[in-house]
Amino acid sequence: MSDQLEVPTMAEFMAAGKEPEILYWVGSAGSYDDRAKKITKAFVRILNRANVDFAVLGSEESNTGDVAKRAGNEFLFQMQAMMNIEVLNGYGIKRIVTCDPHSFNCIKNEYPGLGGNFDVVHHTQYIKELISEGRLNLEGNTYKGKRITFHDPCYLGRANNEYDAPRDVLRKTNANLIEMKRHKATALCCGAGGAQMFKEPEKGNMDINILRTQDALETKPDIIATGCPYCNTMMTDGVKFNEKEDKISVMDIAELIANT
CATH class of the missing domain: 3.40.50 (Rossmann fold)
Known part of the structure; x- marks a missing residue:
């Protein structure tokens, strides 16, 4: 690296x-x-x-x-x-x-x-x-006032019941965390799970990532936060489909914290 x-x-x-x-x-x-x-x-x-x-x-x-x-x-x-x-x-x-x-x-x-x-x-x-132990100090206000919505990764959320950690970390950025209508246990998959990331949708099936991106866009976000590289790809493609890439960023939580 x-x-x-x-x-x-x-x-x-x-x-x-x-x-x-x-x-x-x-x-x-x-x-x-x-x-x-x-x-x-x-x-x-x-x-x-x-x-x-x-x-x-x-x-x-x-x-x-x-x-x-x-x-x-x-x-x-x-x-x-x-x-x-x-x-x-x-x-x-x-x-x-x-x-x-x-x-x-x-x-x-x-x-x-x-x-x-x-x-x-x-x-x-x-x-x-790391933040709780005082080993990682967030000093900047890079995202203060920004509207951020978080997309729950299926294998973190529904599969392992972890919903709080990503949100607790995002709040440390001083951004405004806006929840999608479908979030936490009711969140919609990004469409990449089950090896779907590496193939085209079956005939007759809609692009799930487009539908999920619409959930995110309804919150009028400045940033769509993700906690999974596959989710990041799918949400980025959804933002591009809606021609919003000049206005809305898709960023992993690690990227947000690294810049804070």
Whole structure:
């Protein structure tokens, strides 16, 4: 990574005889997608700012297998998962933080059945923790007075019942948090779940991301906040569909906090 970010690997920690506080699981989107890479860098800036002793797996990190499982290929999922679990257990990893709710849900809820038992935390939960402990101080008023609406990621919200952490963090920006009509447990999916991110909608089906973006636009936001790289892509496409990209930004919570 560039921008003079400090991103040590687990191999480097082991060579120095040290253990990190957390392992940052970057995820496939955060590693390869150009837009999601900006979220990755924003979160690393936060970790550096808070002096968090963290590490990444680097080239040793592989896809969690979530996409394969959602697409129905259980064999491929188990093969990918067990490969990752072997690496994680080999390093003695205990706590994992990720910006990807799909990875969060998969490692937290599905890896234990294959021998991978880890304390898995979503990045919004971890940012909230850093703020609560006084390790991360937000000094600016970059977003004061801005209207922000938050789109709940399915695998953070309905799948894992986490609705408060992202909102608690967003309130620290001094922005005006405006809820969509469908939010928290009644929030609509962005349309990327279940491996739908990587294919076109079936014939006769509407684009769910367009419908969800309309929910967001009804709040008259300056910014649509997301907590998932896939949601970010889908909401961005929805904003472009409505030709609002010059007026409305789609930003991950990590990006908002990194700029505050």
